[in-house]
Amino acid sequence: MNPILKRTLTGLAVGAVVICAALFAPESVIWFAVSVLTALAGMEFSALYDSKAKMAQAHDFALLVRFAGYLLGWAVVSCLVVLAFMPSRYGDATCGPFRLGNVMLLYVIAIVKFSDVGGFAFGLTSAKMMKGGNHKMCPTISPNKSWEGLFGSIFASCLVSCSFMGATGFGVVKSLACGVTAALVGTAGDLVESKFKRWVGVKDSSTMKITNGMGGFLDMIDSLLFAPAVLYFLMGLDF
Numbered sequence: 001m002n003p004i005l006k007r008t009l010t011g012l013a014v015g016a017v018v019i020c021a022a023l024f025a026p027e028s029v030i031w032f033a034v035s036v037l038t039a040l041a042g043m044e045f046s047a048l049y050d051s052k053a054k055m056a057q058a059h060d061f062a063l064l065v066r067f068a069g070y071l072l073g074w075a076v077v078s079c080l081v082v083l084a085f086m087p088s089r090y091g092d093a094t095c096g097p098f099r100l101g102n103v104m105l106l107y108v109i110a111i112v113k114f115s116d117v118g119g120f121a122f123g124l125t126s127a128k129m130m131k132g133g134n135h136k137m138c139p140t141i142s143p144n145k146s147w148e149g150l151f152g153s154i155f156a157s158c159l160v161s162c163s164f165m166g167a168t169g170f171g172v173v174k175s176l177a178c179g180v181t182a183a184l185v186g187t188a189g190d191l192v193e194s195k196f197k198r199w200v201g202v203k204d205s206s207t208m209k210i211t212n213g214m215g216g217f218l219d220m221i222d223s224l225l226f227a228p229a230v231l232y233f234l235m236g237l238d239f
Contacts, residue, residue, distance in 0.1 A: 014220070015113075022106035023098050027087045030105070034084035041076045041217040048200045075189065075225040076218070082228040083108065089232075095167050104235070107164045108182075112227045115157035115183040116190075119145075122152020142194040145187070153183040174239055181234055182227050189225030193218055 021033060086108065087101030095103045126134040126148035134146040158179030165175050196218075197203070 018109060019106065022109060023102050025102070027084075027101075030087060031084045034080045037217065037221070038076065038080045041080075041221060044216050044218055045076070048196075048202065075192070076221065079189075079221065079224050079226065079228045082232050083224070086228075086232070100167075103164075103167045107161075107168055108228055108231050108235075109224070110164070111157045111161045111179055111182040111231075112186045112223050114160045115153040115179075115186050116223050118156020118159075119149040119153035119183075119187070122155070123149030138191060141191055141198060145191070145194075150183070150187060153187060154180055157183040157186075168235075170235075174237075177239075178231060178234060181230060185227040185230045186223035189227060190222045192225060193222035 021030065025033070083105060086105040087099060090099070090101035090104060093100040123134060123144065123146045126146065130148075134148040136143070137145040137147055137150060158176050161170075161175045161179035161182070162172065164170075165172070168175070170178065
């Protein structure tokens with residue numbers, strides 16, 4: 001199967017599962033799913049790190065990268081734990097036929113992941129339309145990241161955030177603040193994971209047969225490395 005088609009179909013399937021899980025799954029099921037995903041992402045990271053660390057010549061450099069690896073590992077665990085804890089934050093409140101906590105969980109995932117979609121779309125379009133291509137953000141870390149793409153990420157995230165206003169109860173200012181934050185912090189998480197992959201020397205993080213050809217677990221959650229914890233704090237503020 002064509003790799004792009006495979007990634008697209010996989011993304012749609014995973015997206016459908018995430019939406020159903022976020023809206024309908026009880027908290028215990030969400031915690032279980034998050035625990036499994038955390039374990040798989042941890043195993044993937046360990047395999048990638050070990051494969052590279054064995055070839056590291058400079059001891060100090062290896063220690064530095066190990067520290068960065070612990071930071072990445074902490075980010076993975078913390079983001080997933082925050083996502084799992086989101087439903088319980090809102091107690092038994094409801095939003096239509098759904099528990100408010102589940103809706104807010106979907107909200108956080110949606111504004112972060114749609115920022116990815118907006119960034120990809122705007123970046124790809126600007127590269128074709130602008131003479132000389134778009135303006136690269138961090139070419140040595142992520143060659144495809146551009147400032148035009150970042151604008152697209154912010155635009156898409158803010159648009160989706162405002163579309164949830166009826167459910168979240170946030171005003172325009174807070175919805176836009178969450179949208180901008182999701183795009184910026186999501187991009188930061190993506191760059192951290194990209195930097196790690198550049199050091200390891202791989203294009204995607206896949207280390208298991210079940211993810212070959214469609215990206216690894218770290219690739220799936222890279223933009224969610226730091227965003228959930230930051231948004232969790234921001235959403236609790238009154239403004």
